[in-house]
Amino acid sequence: MSQFIRRQHLTAFALGAMAVSLLAGGTVVPEPRQSRKTGDSPDLVQCTQPRPQMCIQLYLPVCAELRDGALRTYPSGCAACSDATVAGYRPNRCE
Numbered sequence: 001m002s003q004f005i006r007r008q009h010l011t012a013f014a015l016g017a018m019a020v021s022l023l024a025g026g027t028v029v030p031e032p033r034q035s036r037k038t039g040d041s042p043d044l045v046q047c048t049q050p051r052p053q054m055c056i057q058l059y060l061p062v063c064a065e066l067r068d069g070a071l072r073t074y075p076s077g078c079a080a081c082s083d084a085t086v087a088g089y090r091p092n093r094c095e
Contacts, residue, residue, distance in 0.1 A: 046088040047081035055079050063094035 044065060055078035064072050064080040067087050071094040074080035080089040 043090050044088040047086055051084060052078050052082045055082060061093045062089040062091055064089040
């Protein structure tokens, strides 16, 4: 019985590893197209249309500026720009 359980675990692990490698190698999700704002805040990266639908799980925190002026930390620029309420972002966490 234990050999059967080990075989199931190995099969599940192999399938999981294969799925991860297929997703990593076969799916490329680019960072959102960005443009630099030329107004009073030159370091603000503005989000452009179309907004990203999916982002890779990457942790490079950014401080997003919402359209109402509020600030919020997101795990990446892609994650920030996927939120329709975000106007743009700056590198690093909000303080």
